[in-house]
Amino acid sequence: MTPPRPSKRLTSDRRGQTLQDYVIGVSIFLLTTAFVVGFIPTLFTPFTAPVDASQTAQADRYAAEVLSEVTQPDSKNALAGAETDSFFANESNLDGIPTAEQSDVNVTLVDGNGTVQQTVGPPYQSESTAAATRVVVPESGYVGNYTCTATCRIEVRLW
CATH class of the missing domain: 1.20.5 (Single alpha-helices involved in coiled-coils or other helix-helix interfaces)
Incomplete structure (x- = not known):
């Protein structure tokens, strides 16, 4: 085998x-x-926390307070030149407007072309932010630190 x-x-x-x-x-x-x-x-x-409705409402209230400080008393959207210059000259003016929580605030005056005229507060660095914008007109005959011709925007950012 x-x-x-x-x-x-x-x-x-x-x-x-x-x-x-x-x-x-x-x-x-x-x-x-x-x-x-x-x-x-x-x-x-x-x-990364999204912006919620309370932060947006806070930005709107803050923008209304800023607007009341920089506009003429008899007008809701005409800038008062001297008050606007003094508001943007001193960053401690931001401390006078209370915020609900510890927030950084930046207020910027932008002309109709998108050019930044004045700014106060820490620079905004692309974080999630609550923002409010108000359209204002310059004081007639004012010659000062801003050169808005027809309209300007006040942009408020909280983060």
Whole structure:
């Protein structure tokens, strides 16, 4: 009796890694990497607080207070030149207007072309912010620190 022969299939199957195996492995790796890169940033998104309605209302109230300090008493939207200059000259004027919570405030006077005329408060640095804007007209005949011709905007940002 002769001993059984080993199967040729088992001994000749020395193919190693084929191109198809390599492509499947690399594809799985790339899909996993793309998923991780796409998913990880969403883990940190909840930690950036959105602006809620109370902050927007606070910005509106703050803008109304600023407007009452820099406009003429008989007009709701005509700037009083001297009062406007003194408001923007001293950052401590922002402390006189109360805020509900500890907030940084920036008030900016912008002309009709978008050019910043005056600003007071720490510079805004692209954080989530509550903002309010009021359109005002310059005092007729005033020559001072701002050069608005027809209209200006007072922009208030709280963050």
